[in-house]
Amino acid sequence: MTGHRLPRMLHPGAWWLWAAALAVAASRTTNPILLVAIVAITGYVVAARRPATPWSASYAMFLKVGLLAIVIRVALYALLGSQPGAHVIVRLPVLPLPSWMAGVRIGGPITLEGVLASSYDGLRLGVIFCCIGAANALTSPRRLLKSLPGALYEAGVAITVALAVAPQAVAAVGRLRTARRIRGRSDRGLRRIRGIAIPVLEGALERSVDLAAALDARGFGRRGATPAAVRRATAGLTLIGLLAMVASSYGLVERSAPSGLGVPLLVVGAALTAAGFALGARRGGRTRYRPDPWRWPEWLVAGTGLAAAVALCLGPASALAPSTSPLVAPGLPLLPALGLLLALLPAWVAPPLPRPRPIRPSRPAPAAQPSVVGVG
Amino acid sequence: MISFEDVTVTYPDAAWPALEHISFDVTEGELVLVIGPTGAGKSTLLKCVNGLVPHFTGGRLAGRVLVAGRDTRTSPPRELADVVGYVGQDPLAGFVTDVVEDELAYGMESLGIDPAVMRRRVEETLDLLGLFELRDRTLLSLSAGEQQRVAIGSVLAVHPAVLVLDEPTSALDPAAAEDVLAAMTRLVHDLGMTVLICEHRLERVVQYADRIALLGPEGIRTGPPADILRDSPVAPPIVDLGRLVGWSPLPLSIRDARRAAAPLRETLERHVGAPLSRTATEPVARAHGLVTSYDGVPVLRAIDLDLHPGEVLAVMGRNGAGKSTLLATMAGIRRPAAGSVTVSGRVGLVPQEPADLLWAQSVDAECADADRDAGSSAGTTRALLDDLAPGVEGGQHPRDLSEGQRLALVLAVVLAAEPAVLALDEPTRGLDYATKRRLIAILRRLAGSGHAVVVATHDVELVAEVADRMVVLADGEIVSDGPAREVAVASPVFAPQVSKVLAPLPLLTIGDVQLAMAAAQ
Numbered sequence: 001m002t003g004h005r006l007p008r009m010l011h012p013g014a015w016w017l018w019a020a021a022l023a024v025a026a027s028r029t030t031n032p033i034l035l036v037a038i039v040a041i042t043g044y045v046v047a048a049r050r051p052a053t054p055w056s057a058s059y060a061m062f063l064k065v066g067l068l069a070i071v072i073r074v075a076l077y078a079l080l081g082s083q084p085g086a087h088v089i090v091r092l093p094v095l096p097l098p099s100w101m102a103g104v105r106i107g108g109p110i111t112l113e114g115v116l117a118s119s120y121d122g123l124r125l126g127v128i129f130c131c132i133g134a135a136n137a138l139t140s141p142r143r144l145l146k147s148l149p150g151a152l153y154e155a156g157v158a159i160t161v162a163l164a165v166a167p168q169a170v171a172a173v174g175r176l177r178t179a180r181r182i183r184g185r186s187d188r189g190l191r192r193i194r195g196i197a198i199p200v201l202e203g204a205l206e207r208s209v210d211l212a213a214a215l216d217a218r219g220f221g222r223r224g225a226t227p228a229a230v231r232r233a234t235a236g237l238t239l240i241g242l243l244a245m246v247a248s249s250y251g252l253v254e255r256s257a258p259s260g261l262g263v264p265l266l267v268v269g270a271a272l273t274a275a276g277f278a279l280g281a282r283r284g285g286r287t288r289y290r291p292d293p294w295r296w297p298e299w300l301v302a303g304t305g306l307a308a309a310v311a312l313c314l315g316p317a318s319a320l321a322p323s324t325s326p327l328v329a330p331g332l333p334l335l336p337a338l339g340l341l342l343a344l345l346p347a348w349v350a351p352p353l354p355r356p357r358p359i360r361p362s363r364p365a366p367a368a369q370p371s372v373v374g375v376g
Numbered sequence: 377m378i379s380f381e382d383v384t385v386t387y388p389d390a391a392w393p394a395l396e397h398i399s400f401d402v403t404e405g406e407l408v409l410v411i412g413p414t415g416a417g418k419s420t421l422l423k424c425v426n427g428l429v430p431h432f433t434g435g436r437l438a439g440r441v442l443v444a445g446r447d448t449r450t451s452p453p454r455e456l457a458d459v460v461g462y463v464g465q466d467p468l469a470g471f472v473t474d475v476v477e478d479e480l481a482y483g484m485e486s487l488g489i490d491p492a493v494m495r496r497r498v499e500e501t502l503d504l505l506g507l508f509e510l511r512d513r514t515l516l517s518l519s520a521g522e523q524q525r526v527a528i529g530s531v532l533a534v535h536p537a538v539l540v541l542d543e544p545t546s547a548l549d550p551a552a553a554e555d556v557l558a559a560m561t562r563l564v565h566d567l568g569m570t571v572l573i574c575e576h577r578l579e580r581v582v583q584y585a586d587r588i589a590l591l592g593p594e595g596i597r598t599g600p601p602a603d604i605l606r607d608s609p610v611a612p613p614i615v616d617l618g619r620l621v622g623w624s625p626l627p628l629s630i631r632d633a634r635r636a637a638a639p640l641r642e643t644l645e646r647h648v649g650a651p652l653s654r655t656a657t658e659p660v661a662r663a664h665g666l667v668t669s670y671d672g673v674p675v676l677r678a679i680d681l682d683l684h685p686g687e688v689l690a691v692m693g694r695n696g697a698g699k700s701t702l703l704a705t706m707a708g709i710r711r712p713a714a715g716s717v718t719v720s721g722r723v724g725l726v727p728q729e730p731a732d733l734l735w736a737q738s739v740d741a742e743c744a745d746a747d748r749d750a751g752s753s754a755g756t757t758r759a760l761l762d763d764l765a766p767g768v769e770g771g772q773h774p775r776d777l778s779e780g781q782r783l784a785l786v787l788a789v790v791l792a793a794e795p796a797v798l799a800l801d802e803p804t805r806g807l808d809y810a811t812k813r814r815l816i817a818i819l820r821r822l823a824g825s826g827h828a829v830v831v832a833t834h835d836v837e838l839v840a841e842v843a844d845r846m847v848v849l850a851d852g853e854i855v856s857d858g859p860a861r862e863v864a865v866a867s868p869v870f871a872p873q874v875s876k877v878l879a880p881l882p883l884l885t886i887g888d889v890q891l892a893m894a895a896a897q
Contacts, residue, residue, distance in 0.1 A: 178709055179732040182725045183749050184793060199735040210469035213432050218472060219457030219486035287488050289481030
């Protein structure tokens with residue numbers, strides 16, 4: 001551990017682990033006090049450690065989506081749900097429905113209990129959105145792709161290429177609109193859409209052929225010294241492991257799922273994936289330029305997230321899911337609250353952000369300067 | 377290092393081979409310049425070296441190409457990536473990542489170069505090509521010249537034994553081109569890198585070449601530059617001057633030519649005609665206090681500019697000085713942040729990528745669309761096209777036309793709207809000398825018929841041939857404005873070759889010299 005910390009970007013994996021742990025924590029409770037605490041924590045950390053990239057604005061967007069989730073959840077429940085409890089707020093007229101739709105009810109009384117239960121539920125969903133938004137704002141998905149293990153390299157390139165298509169298509173549309181203005185073209189409707197869509201698609205196709213040529217000329221997909229059996233084993237282990245982990249997430253979130261589907265499957269899946277990655281890392285042929293290091297701040301950030309999640313899950317069930325029928329004021333369980341406070345630490349633990357370099361156009365270095373290219 | 381053994385390349389569905397019975401060798405550490413008229417197969421030849429032909433383009437390759445002892449028939453481009461660095465014509469099309477630094481590292485990552493070495497080489501390449509301050513920038517936000525430098529840097533970083541460059545300086549301003557070429561010659565001298573380069577702007581590269589390979593309909597001819605250029609159909613102005621005056625050996629650099637030209641300067645001194653003075657006319661377009669900005673950063677700062685009918689104005693300046701922005705603002709495509717543009721009539725703009733203006737499936741459909749857009753009678757555009765470039769087949773897809781034909785089609789489309797002002801952004805990129813001469817004749821004629829013509833360009837030879845007046849932009853401001861003759865002769869960067877050889881005489885082109893010589897006799 002060094003005395004002073006140099007500004008750098010934290011490993012994207014650490015932020016994603018931290019955010020994912022908070023999202024899991026949020027999914028385990030409907031206690032609004034704890035949920036609001038999680039939103040406050042993500043908001044504070046994002047404000048403290050958000051880099052100045054286009055991605056970093058995404059937190060506010062996810063926050064709005066979360067609010068929308070609450071509104072929709074409450075509205076649907078009020079209209080369609082069966083209302084428990086006796087505290088009626090308002091009585092809506094009941095929509096008469098044909099007899100074959102018996103059991104479905106639209107309108108009727110809306111109770112305080114119902115509104116509270118649905119808003120707790122909506123809040124939980126909104127907070128999960130918030131956690132994803134925080135991860136997006138703190139580190140761009142592109143950086144995460146760069147840090148993918150060697151076993152996932154080809155998939156990573158495919159996603160990177162796909163991500164690059166969008167800004168290029170936007171640029172192409174811009175150029176075409178300029179061209180249309182130059183030519184004074186003013187058709188509307190279908191002709192206009194055709195006039196823009198076809199050249200953009202043509203351009204995208206040409207661009208992908210060019211890109212394939214460029215990738216080939218730059219050595220993408222060179223035959224390494226890896227035997228085919230090892231390559232196949234890597235792919236097989238990774239794929240099965242990831243599938244197992246996806247399946248286990250269902251078991252973790254849904255309490256009614258068979259108990260074997262949760263934690264045990266997660267452990268097996270993680271083990272298989274790790275084995276696949278380890279095998280993939282051994283195959284030669286590629287190296288990585290300036291990989292993001294994983295040092296103690298990364299361990300701390302990921303660790304505080306996990307600790308918060310574990311502490312929250314250990315809280316008493318009555319406090320994690322406060323009853324709405326009968327109405328009970330939600331309490332503040334001590335252990336989960338203290339645990340969540342841990343997740344606030346990354347705001348100080350994560351290294352400070354590097355300041356952006358001043359942007360100004362440059363000229364090439366003067367030709368008279370001595371040669372700096374050595375035969376490496 | 378590279379050897380072509382009786383190579384014939386035939387693309388699928390092609391009537392005749394793109395290359396026929398080509399045999400030549402390039403030895404280690406040589407810089408070979410490939411020249412030839414458009415369509416002679418220069419790009420095909422270059423793509424053969426790293427195996428893109430035929431592995432990627434398809435087609436049939438007879439004979440064989442050996443690079444560093446490897447046969448390209450059995451080694452696809454990816455297996456040759458450690459020996460051959462290839463930079464294509466369009467740098468943007470060759471980019472794989474989206475940030476400068478990652479792009480420089482990509483090739484080395486694929487080759488499995490040790491991370492410590494990789495880190496050092498990226499830093500070296502950043503310095504070598506002057507990219508240090510751009511390292512975090514996205515590739516799409518760079519200017520054309522910066523992109524070209526990144527593209528070259530990204531293959532240089534791998535330290536290939538062979539560097540193949542297809543028109544590396546076409547998009548660059550004169551100063552940036554010199555820098556790139558100087559960096560390249562240093563690589564040749566210091567590292568013994570073998571370079572194969574193809575460039576239309578011979579005046580920029582001829583002096584660096586050890587040997588020239590001339591591709592023509594009758595096959596390939598290689599030899600020392602002075603021998604090949606003596607009767608080559610494509611030649612830079614300095615060689616034309618040498619041929620005209622009958623110098624032997626043919627000088628290829630300004631220095632050599634200036635030494636040979638001392639007697640000529642003396643003879644011509646007394647016979648240089650006084651420059652024509654223009655009669656004052658009412659301006660057809662006028663910009664006043666023009667300010668344009670991108671994202672709050674001003675690109676043009678209070679520009680005042682008049683355009684007169686019958687005048688050809690050249691706008692020069694380094695990459696990113698605001699030339700394209702000035703043209704787009706004059707044409708009403710960009711809104712000025714302050715100031716005004718008044719035009720009596722329309723401004724027709726030919727953008728940097730002329731093909732952007734073409735989106736129909738055939739030449740005929742394109743012409744019909746242009747007639748409808750402009751509201752002119754049917755057949756107007758076709759008639760203009762036949763006038764500019766006779767013999768373009770109506771059924772062809774615009775994409776399949778040659779560079780020159782495509783430019784003529786775009787010009788016809790723009791002229792169909794009967795603009796009073798014609799603005800062209802970098803029109804000579806990728807044009808060979810013959811096509812450029814046609815363009816010059818067209819522009820002169822348009823000016824003669826009362827159009828005002830504005831050309832934004834890096835091509836000093838084009839300016840010398842066609843421009844009456846020249847404006848130099850720097851940092852969004854006009855730093856010089858005057859008759860092209862005076863401005864060009866006064867500036868070492870923007871002077872054409874003939875003027876550099878004959879300075880201080882105000883002669884810019886071979887035509888000027890011919891006139892003066894005729895007067896002297």
